[in-house]
Amino acid sequence: MARTEQLTAPVLQASGVSAGYGFGPKSAKVLHNVDLAVSPGQTMGLVGESGSGKSTLAKVLVGQLAPSTGKVLLAGADVGSMSRRELQAARRTIQLIPQDPYASLDPRMTVGRVLQEALNPNGRRNAADSSRVTELLETVALDGSAATKLPHEFSGGQRQRIAIARALAVEPKVIIADEVTSALDSSVQAEILNLLRALQEAQGLAYIFVTHDLSIADYMCDELSVLYLGQIVEQGGSDLLRHPNHPYSRLLLDSVPDPAGNFLAADAVAVRATSDEPADPAHPPSGCSFHPRCGRPGRTDSDLRMCTDDVPALINRGGAADRRRTACHFPLLIDALPRKA
Numbered sequence: 515m516a517r518t519e520q521l522t523a524p525v526l527q528a529s530g531v532s533a534g535y536g537f538g539p540k541s542a543k544v545l546h547n548v549d550l551a552v553s554p555g556q557t558m559g560l561v562g563e564s565g566s567g568k569s570t571l572a573k574v575l576v577g578q579l580a581p582s583t584g585k586v587l588l589a590g591a592d593v594g595s596m597s598r599r600e601l602q603a604a605r606r607t608i609q610l611i612p613q614d615p616y617a618s619l620d621p622r623m624t625v626g627r628v629l630q631e632a633l634n635p636n637g638r639r640n641a642a643d644s645s646r647v648t649e650l651l652e653t654v655a656l657d658g659s660a661a662t663k664l665p666h667e668f669s670g671g672q673r674q675r676i677a678i679a680r681a682l683a684v685e686p687k688v689i690i691a692d693e694v695t696s697a698l699d700s701s702v703q704a705e706i707l708n709l710l711r712a713l714q715e716a717q718g719l720a721y722i723f724v725t726h727d728l729s730i731a732d733y734m735c736d737e738l739s740v741l742y743l744g745q746i747v748e749q750g751g752s753d754l755l756r757h758p759n760h761p762y763s764r765l766l767l768d769s770v771p772d773p774a775g776n777f778l779a780a781d782a783v784a785v786r787a788t789s790d791e792p793a794d795p796a797h798p799p800s801g802c803s804f805h806p807r808c809g810r811p812g813r814t815d816s817d818l819r820m821c822t823d824d825v826p827a828l829i830n831r832g833g834a835a836d837r838r839r840t841a842c843h844f845p846l847l848i849d850a851l852p853r854k855a
């Protein structure tokens with residue numbers, strides 16, 4: 515995306531965020547101590563298996579779920595200590611585009627009304643609204659005449675464009691895109707991804723891009739956070755998809771059937787999972803939560819004890835040239851790896 519070297523200060527940050535669902539004895543913490551930041555014009559991808567906590571993190575960032583510990587900062591200000599009025603304004607600057615635009619668009623409302631309501635959530639109409647509605651539709655490459663139609667009159671891709679127009683209505687700074695193309699055919703997927711890139715370039719938007727598709731993550735993201743059982747196990751530039759240090763990142767890549775090898779690890783050392791099933795994020799295993807599945811080669815018995823007993827910190831483990839952070843006691847550093855014959 516912007517892939518710019520000179521980034522400004524983060525517009526959205528999570529600092530030590532934990533979160534979960536339910537209350538009292540039935541509560542389940544599914545997100546553990548998450549740190550991330552995204553700057554204007556930048557895209558942070560969230561990748562990981564189903565149940566790893568991507569959508570839960572998206573909900574916390576957009577303000578639909580309060581963190582149990584930690585902070586969400588918007589342009590440096592702690593969302594948790596804002597007044598009601600400040601919070602209302604802050605909420606408008608972060609918009610969520612959901613996976614299924616059909617479910618999120620009221621089937622009885624014309625597209626024009628959907629956009630007018632987004633422009634004026636308090637119900638008051640403004641004389642300039644209809645020209646703003648046309649402008650929003652044109653921004654997402656739809657004809658102004660779309661305003662008089664109902665959502666079911668549009669294809670899946672067009673509905674996603676309407677959802678994007680609705681998010682843009684409030685002139686947000688951050689867009690959280692949660693699997694926004696997973697319900698679309700691949701040619702339509704590409705159109706939506708390119709539209710999002712063009713909008714980012716034109717408006718300096720920051721994106722949090724939730725996807726389970728690593729090729730989309732590679733295309734869209736400047737930075738990546740790999741989530742496993744509600745924890746970030748690896749974080750850094752999107753080139754970590756080429757040389758993953760964490761065995762779980764490697765496993766994700768090794769499970770991508772890409773005959774051209776474009777998104778597979780460059781050094782081609784396979785890490786076999788010892789189990790297919792991730793544990794329950796509400797009850798992560800001791801030590802490194804990935805240890806019961808980890809097939810990282812070359813560890814001694816005492817190494818293995820470290821994996822089962824000690825929680826690895828998310829820190830830089832690859833030296834000064836590599837700014838990524840990896841939560842693994844024995845990362846797969848390229849130079850240290852055994853090579854395949």
Ligand SMILES: Nc1ncnc2c1ncn2[C@@H]1O[C@H](COP(=O)(O)OP(=O)(O)OP(=O)(O)O)[C@@H](O)[C@H]1O
Pocket residue numbers: 535536544562563564565566567568569570571726795796
């Ligand atoms: N509303 C909820 N109430 C209780 N538990 C929930 C709720 N939503 C999600 N969870 C649990 O939280 C954990 C993380 O789920 P989440 O949906 O955030 O993961 P995900 O990575 O987005 O998965 P997917 O790719 O399937 O959407 C899972 O164990 C899930 O069962």
